Amino acid sequence: MAVPQVVVVGRPNVGKSSLFNWLARRRLAIVDDYAGVTRDRLTTLIEHDERYFELVDTGGMGVEDADNLTADIRSQIDAAIDSADVILFVVDIRSGLVPLDEEAAERLRGIDRPVILVVNKADHEKLDSEADEFYKLGRGHMICVSTKQNRGREELLELIKERLPEESGAEAEEEPRMKVAIVGRRNVGKSTFINTLVKAERMIVSEVAGTTRDSVDVHFELDGQRFTAIDTPGLRRRRSVRTDLEFYSTHRAQRSVRRADVVLMFFDAAEKTSKVDKQLIQYITDNHKPVIFVINKWDKLQGQIPTERWVHYLHAQFPTLQYAPIAFITGQTGKNVKALLNHAQMLFKQSRTRVGTGQLNRLIHAALERNPPPMYQNRRPKIYYGTQVGTEPPMIVLMCNEPEGFANNYRRYLLGVLRDHLPFGEVPIKLYLQKRPHNEGDEPNRPPKQARAET
Known part of the structure; x- marks a missing residue:
């Protein structure tokens, strides 16, 4: 949990x-x-x-x-x-x-x-x-x-x-319904995508930008799996938000991101990213949500440019989200939509996965031996042990002697190791580095009392 x-x-x-x-x-x-x-x-x-x-x-x-x-x-x-x-x-x-x-x-x-x-x-x-x-x-x-x-x-x-809520000793037997928020700027095809999912005209689909004014939950099943799709209003730049209606649409879209288990960030294949896209992705990142970059309306450009060009372009625009999957779909015809939902389900499972303390510590110690942290104040920072204390997102605490001794680039290295070798390859990870209290031995059996988060 x-x-x-x-x-x-x-x-x-x-x-x-x-x-x-x-x-x-x-x-x-x-x-x-x-x-x-x-x-x-x-x-x-x-x-x-x-x-x-x-x-x-x-x-x-x-x-x-x-x-x-x-x-x-x-x-x-x-x-x-x-x-x-x-x-x-x-x-x-x-x-x-x-x-x-x-x-x-x-x-x-x-x-x-x-x-x-x-x-x-x-x-x-x-x-x-x-x-x-x-x-x-x-x-x-x-x-x-x-x-x-x-x-x-x-x-x-x-x-x-x-x-505090009661701790659940084990995961529920029945797989929970995954909530997927569909976000993006105006007129990128979010409502058309949901209509294709449910095979019904549940949303108002129009070429007039900004038709969806509120967030709407749509429940459906696909191959026996239950989903909730949250359709959100298309967002615009803050200085363009002039009416109360637009202000609350922005607020509800942000709330939809917070409610979601996985976020589908939509782009129009024929348009470049905008400042609105960057603001949305920053909000998704700040809330530690698994995200899939969805290039919609791909039928307009298929055969004209390779998918790799969009992949390189998004990686250059959002370098901290290199781990986020990228999907190319045509929402109107349903092409690749089922594969997209299956991939979202994989991210949902990743975010809810727990790893054993032994497995985690073997990986951390191997990473330290392979690439020791630089010296800090004439001594080398040490990590004594690590443990996972939560899920959604995976939250890992590392007990060390000098949290300040681990520079940002080394923290990113540790996150990369965790993402490459644990079942969290495509989701955010919250990493806390914590100084070990003086009264603990070299092999403490529980994590720290305070921590600083890195993702």
Whole structure:
């Protein structure tokens, strides 16, 4: 199963980033009294009592950004809440209950996941009685903590652990329905492709760009396998998004990517890639989704240019996604569509695969011997062991002596080794490098308590 996510939310300046650093025991997020410092989501891996979860920091709810990034910050917060398994709703006991706290509570009103109300800056027990007014928010179990005085950390971690989803000891007997998001800019043939899949005119197909305004789920079966195809609106450049309808279409398309197990990124065979394509692929990459590049309308160019030219072109445009498969189809006639869906099913299985610790460590040690990491501060960085802690995407933790000693190019080398020799050849891998605590021996039996992610 995927590693659960615990998301930190709240209005600006309640100490969300301080709480994030405090729980991680490392200074990862920027802490400043200026509202709106945190914009993008920050993520780190936490272990407590043999349970693992990703802790996610978010921007302040209700902040008006000085650089006109308010909509982007709000989108990042919404994405984090959508993916959350547990929510930490942070308030400030010293400033008391303010209207922005009530607005944040209203945003969480319809969320059906566990919420823990974290009353921060309660530096001593005498302040705890002042927290009673926060009961008005009506959200979750309340706990008073102080990041400055290191008060309540273990109790908060225990509350989080109790609310994490139950671990599944084995995969479900019945294969889950794979969700495939079909994305791309306008008029690349996404709806025609879905109509071909289900052999019915479920989507409105038109030569007028932008016909599909909302994301629509279509359920179907192919060779006994169940699928859900998510048709999404065609996206356009941000500065061209002028209406509320177009804004929410973009938001829903992004949400469809987050919901999907595999993303089919559509291109028109007769057109070059655009800035919109690059923005979409960056969003897919940021969300660690398996992706297939789909060159649609190939019948228009078949025999005129070789497929290798498109392959080289896409590799040059998106060098970090060399592992992503590339399919050439004609959605209108159905040519190669079945093979595309079968390949998507393969990626889905790859993303859900687990490998044994022994197999993983033999591979890591062989990679280290074949190509040792460069010296760092007059000593060579070491990796003691590795383990896979989650799936969808595969998440691997490497325990080492100096995480900073492994440069980006060496991390990419390790990812390449994992992708070449493990059953994750065509999907994203989350790789965390973590410093081993001093009280652990050379052969620890479990992974680290904090980590830095690479993909």
